Amino acid sequence: xxxxxxxxxxxxxxxxxxxxxxxxxxxxxxxxxxxxxxxxxxxxxxxxxxxxxxxxxxxxxxxxxxxxxxxxxxxxxxxxxxxxxxxxxxxxxxxxxxxxxxxxxxxxxxxxxxxxxxxxxxxxxxxxxxxxxxxxxxxxxxxxxxxxxxxxxxxxxxxxxxxxxxxxxxxxxxxxxxxxxxxxxxxxxxxxxxxxxxxxxxxxxxxxxxxxxxxxxxxxxxxxxxxxxxxxxxxxxxxxxxxxxxxxxxxxx
Numbered sequence: 001x002x003x004x005x006x007x008x009x010x011x012x013x014x015x016x017x018x019x020x021x022x023x024x025x026x027x028x029x030x031x032x033x034x035x036x037x038x039x040x041x042x043x044x045x046x047x048x049x050x051x052x053x054x055x056x057x058x059x060x061x062x063x064x065x066x067x068x069x070x071x072x073x074x075x076x077x078x079x080x081x082x083x084x085x086x087x088x089x090x091x092x093x094x095x096x097x098x099x100x101x102x103x104x105x106x107x108x109x110x111x112x113x114x115x116x117x118x119x120x121x122x123x124x125x126x127x128x129x130x131x132x133x134x135x136x137x138x139x140x141x142x143x144x145x146x147x148x149x150x151x152x153x154x155x156x157x158x159x160x161x162x163x164x165x166x167x168x169x170x171x172x173x174x175x176x177x178x179x180x181x182x183x184x185x186x187x188x189x190x191x192x193x194x195x196x197x198x199x200x201x202x203x204x205x206x207x208x209x210x211x212x213x214x215x216x217x218x219x220x221x222x223x224x225x226x227x228x229x230x231x232x233x234x235x236x237x238x239x240x241x242x243x244x245x246x247x248x249x250x251x252x253x
Contacts, residue, residue, distance in 0.1 A: 032060055
């Protein structure tokens with residue numbers, strides 16, 4: 001049976017309304033990427049998010065980003081590979097400590113925002129990220145954009161890599177994500193998102209913003225937790241996958 005993981009970026013807002021939304025999204029996804037305090041979140045929100053993910057049975061991952069709260073970590077920053085490794089280790093270590101205190105296991109690491117997108121095309125940054133993950137715990141899974149340089153960096157460090165695709169994002173012809181600054185970057189219709197993911201799993205291709213079919217590997221599907229339709233996307237996607245005979249399981253299984 002074909003299996004797939006569904007992940008969501010969570011713990012990025014500390015108010016009760018967003019935390020309750022995260023709790024509901026966790027009923028639909030199988031992996032949670034928890035913000036680690038640089039682009040968003042704080043120690044208490046991280047702790048609450050770990051508890052919720054543990055209760056839901058979701059695999060828990062660190063979601064480290066650039067130190068850029070003003071722009072939610074979505075602004076490119078000029079940092080050396082040494083600096084990137086340091087900020088990765090700092091954030092992973094913080095969530096590792098919280099997981100240990102809560103009796104939960106940290107299973108994976110997924111960089112956030114601009115750091116994620118830059119490392120997909122920048123070999124030195126990809127290697128710095130993989131080096132940080134391996135140094136923190138060689139058993140952690142590195143999650144990165146399908147077909148990106150992060151896959152090569154993970155392989156070079158003997159790390160397990162999970163190729164990620166996005167249900168709610170449009171793609172360029174080269175397999176990169178369409179910049180959020182461009183029209184059509186976000187898939188707004190949850191039914192369209194579901195259709196694209198089902199096709200990707202069965203056929204191994206996704207239609208780019210220009211109408212070109214591009215091949216992609218999919219180990220895990222991301223549904224952004226900060227979107228207004230996060231719960232609708234996550235619930236409809238899971239229902240559709242299971243109805244289609246695709247088993248939804250976290251990436252560690």
